[in-house]
Amino acid sequence: MIKTIPLNKLVQSPRNVRRHADPAADAELKASIAARGLLQNLIVRPGTKGKFEVEAGERRRKAMLALAEDKVLSKDHEVTCLVLEDTAEGAIETSLAENFHRLAMNPADEAQAFVALIDGGASVEDVARRFGLTVRFVEGRLRLARLAPVVFAALASGEITLDMAKAYGATSDQEIQARVFEQISSAYYAPNPDSIRRMVLTGTVRGIDPRARLVGRDAYLAAGGRIERELFDDEDSEAWADVALLEELAAAKMAEQAEALAAEQGLAWVKPTLDPYASHDLVEGLVRLPAEPAPLTEAELARLDELDTSYDEHAAVLEDENSAEAAIAAAEAAIAAIERECQDIRARPPVILPQLKAEAGMILVLSRDGTPVLQPVFYGERQVDPAGDDDGIEVVTDEGSESPRRSALSKRLVDELAMQRRDVLALHVASDPALALDLMVFTLADADTLDYRARAATTLRGGVPSGPITGFEARDAAASASLAEFRSGLDEHWRAGASVSERFEQFRALSDEARAAWLGHVVGRSLEASLNMAGERRIEFHDHLGSQIGIDMAAWWRPTAANYFDRVSKAVILDALSAVGGPGLASRFASVKKGDLAMSAERVFAGTYITEVEVRDRALAWVPEVMRFAGAAPVEAERLEPQLTEPTEDAVAAGGANDDDQTPRELAA
DSSP states (O other): OEEEEEGGGEEEOTTOOOOOOOHHHHHHHHHHHHHHOOOSOEEEEEOSTTOEEEEEOHHHHHHHHHHHHTTSSOTTOEEEEEEOOOOHHHHHHHHHHHHHSOOOOOHHHHHHHHHHHHHTTOOHHHHHHHHTOOHHHHHHHHHHHTSOHHHHHHHHHTSSOHHHHHHHTTSOOHHHHHHHHHHHHTOSSOOOHHHHHHHHHOSSEETTSHHHHHHOHHHHHHTTOOEEOOTTOOTTTOEEOOHHHHHHHHHHHHHHHHHHHHHHHTOSEEEEOSSSSOOHHHHTTEEEEOOEEOOOOHHHHHHHHHHHHHHHHHHHHHHOTTOOHHHHHHHHHHHHHHHHHHHHHHOOOEEOOHHHHTTOEEEEEEOTTSOEEEOSOEEEEOOOOOOOOTTOEEEOOSTTOSSOEEEOOOHHHHHHHHHHHHHHHHHHHHTOHHHHHHHHHHHHHHGGGOOTTSOOSSSOOOOOOOOSSTTOOOTTSHHHHHHHHHHHTSOOGGGGOSSHHHHHHHHHTSOHHHHHHHHHHHHHTTOOOOOSSSSTTOOHHHHHHHHHHTOOHHHHOOOOTTTTGGGSOHHHHHHHHHHHHHHHHHHHTTTSOHHHHHHHHHHHHHTOSOOOHHHHHHHHHOOOGGGSOTTSOOOOOOSSOOOOOOOOHHHHHTTOSOOTTOOHHHHHO
16 A cells, blocks of 8 residues: 655664665765655555554665755655555565665666756756766766767677776777777677777887787788888887787787796696786786795805805905006996896795695786786685575584585675674774784784685785895894894794684783784884985885984994995085085095095094094984985084094094904994
């Protein structure tokens, strides 16, 4: 029976099957009711005390209540309802059917509807406001309506996805859209939004394009590809006209290479892409698997020893004041080559445990020079709880029984119950800050345990940044040594636990001091590398942290020939000397050779060069501006000319002499 019921007489039914809401969708519904009124009846059942319980339409009821609070509707606004007289079980079935048998509108239908409203005189803002949508959403649907007819028809029929349709819309030229659609329709490989977007934005491809370099000119021409050349074009600048054919050939070659690499590496799979990176779509549903750099071989260790010996020999040439300019230049070039080779040897590819490798995969990207490159990251399929088909899952309900008994739990119900159980646990963790802190620290620290059997309990992740240079360690730096000492002093007895639960209990049993040390460790090791300079190395928050803490950078890092002065120009060294000792100090070293100048600067800034106390103090407090944390005042140079003196016998005895026999390593120490 249809009847109108005052809004304040409608209450939520305990049998309504909808338990979760979507704030954005609810806002859209509220705007729709405010603009056009209620378009669909509520389904209700008589309750107690003259109330009616809403079996279907709870979102609409709440939207009208919100409008009543906004004074848009009255509290006793008459609502058209279908009143049921069936049983509670029948009401549940009605609620389920009303919510279950719904079909979201096709984006093409939405686009056509919005166009009709706009053609009727409404503005984009009017449409967005009346439907509770953003202006950007409405404009996006209107752009879909302007797609080439063949593309729009494919969207309406479900032949292409919404993301693919948006990719076609990257250009407003419908002829290009239609041509690319026709080319892709005849291709054997499955296109993706990225490849479609590339094709509609570029009518031709230059010979220097990574795809062209991968396929090769001869293979492209042999497949029927066309090349257009202007008078002064070369093979890099010539235009390859058949982009779809090139994409097809490149995709086939990448697929072939991926298959070969999977077999060669013993991987479960290798996914190819024509992009120079692994897009989000490509790795969606995958999880990163832990891997470590491959160990050095005996031959590589022997080669590193040879390089170390050669380095010392060439360094001796640089330290010798009598070395000729040509010998110094040759030594510097040799040392640079040695450093490059050492870095190449230490830049080990990652390796994965044998038991994981059979199920692991990698992404094959196309580098900008047209070379297929395996990204050094291993992926695995995301682990999903085992579930049955749509009408039930296998569960063991009899304790001690080895044969499972079928239970009428659908996968949807299992997922809903899991989310509700999660919320109960989350509430109690959120209410216990001490437990929450322990859980966070333990989860980040336990990531090093590499327990591959246990499914991740939270989304907390705190991976160590790889850093801009692979394998670099500042072993002689005071902070690096202290950090290593701090790490070695952490209490790791809790790692003996066989399971995550055991390790967590043992971790919580540590003293407050031990757990606090782990907190500092896991947070500290997550910091990225940064400098106080413009560009990609700048992280302003690091400067804020450093200035808040009041870090005295000079107490933790001193410039030496090895870590700074040998690596900068002579002018930079002289500027640094002038900053602490005035022009007089800089002019004293102006004619000194670069190698000798670097060694002398090291002694000045280590405080072992004999000079006035004020100059020595400024030198000991100086660090390059890029090493400071913004907010700490740099050392100012005094206008007085410092009076340099020769080393005294007392100074020599105290170890502060200008000892030319000391090596850079000894001075650094």
